[in-house]
Amino acid sequence: MTQVSDHGGGVRSARVPIPDNPLGYTLVYVVDTDAGPVLVDTGWDDPASWDTLAEGLEACGTSPTDIHGVVITHHHPDHHGLSGQVREASGAWIAMHAADAAIVRRTGETRPERWFAYMTAKLEAAGAPEDHVAPLRTARPRRLPGFSPAVPDREIVPGDLLPLPGRRLRAIWTPGHTPGHVCLHLEEQHPARLPGHGRLFSGDHLLPEITPHIGLYEDPDDATVTDPLGDYLDSLERVGRLAPAEVLPAHQYVFTDAPARVRELLTHHEERLDGLRTLLVEPLTPWQVAERMEWNRPWAEIPYGSRNIAVSEAEAHLRRLVKLGRAEAVAGSEPVTYVAV
16 A cells, blocks of 8 residues: 555645554645645654654655644544644644634543543443443543644634645535534645546545544533534535535545535435434433444444444434434433434
8 A cells, every 4th residue: 555645736645554443544635835835634643653654744755844734624633643743843833623622622631530430421321331331430541542632723714715825725614523623625626627626625524435423522511412413414515515526535545526425425324313213112222222223343343442432423313313303302211211203
C-alpha cells in the first residue's frame, strides 16, 4: 500500500496508522497554499504514527516544521491527536469548529475518574449488566487516548472560507458523528475536470464503504437531550445537494458520486430505524436493543469497549424514533425501557 498519494491540484495525502484499530489509518491531507502547506487532520497521537506522518510529509516535499496551519474535521483522537506536535514543530495554527473545541477544552479539564463515574451511570441507566459495569468502578488508567489534546487557537465558522491564501476552502458544518464535525469544500475546478462542484474533504461524515458511528454527544455536565442521528441525516442531505466532483474522506479511499453514497446511507439508517421499531414490540432497555441490533459481528464477539459504543449508537437511534413519534419511553421503568407506538 502506497503511503503517499498525489490527488492533483496541490493536494496530497499520507496514510497515518491508527494503533490496534481495524480502520488501519487516517488519511491526512496536505494542501498547498501561498503561505505554506496546510494539513486537514493529523492522525493518532502515537510515536509510530508521528514518524509515519513526518515521513509522509517528507515524501510530499515538505516537513512538520514547514506546516502553516492545521484544519481539524472533528475532535476524535485519530484526527486531532498529533495536532499539538505539529504546532510545536512549526508554530502552525489549529482550527476547529466551536462545538468540538469546547469538547477538547472540557476533556482536558476533566479528570478521567469523572468520566468513569459518568460512563458507569450512563451504562447503568441503559440497563447494562453488572459484570459489564463493574470494571469501570475500579479502572484508573494513567492516560487515556484523547485526554491530552491540543486546544485549537482558531475557530472554523460554518459557511466561511478558511484563511488559506491562494485557495478557496469553505467550511460546511455536518454534525452527527460529533457535534462540531465539519466537511471542507474546495471550491476549485477538479484537476482532472471531473463533473461536479469542486472536491470535498469529508472527514468521517461521508466514507465510501463504512457507516460512521452515530452515538450520543457526551457531556457529564449537560443533561440536554440531543438528536445526533437527526443531525447526521440532515447533514448528509446538505452534502448530497453540494454534489462535489470527488470526495476525499479521512479513511479508506477517494471516491466520486457523493449523492449516490448519501442515498445509500439515508436508506441504511431508515431501514435500521424500521428494524429497531420492529424489535420494540416489547419494552426493551437500550442495552437489550443493542444486543438485538445487527452489527458487523455477533454480540458475543464484540469487544468490551465496542459494546459501549454500540449501546450509545442504539440510544441515538432510540432518540430518533422518539422524536419521530414512532417509539416512547415506558413511564416509570428503571432502567428505562422503550416500546414502539
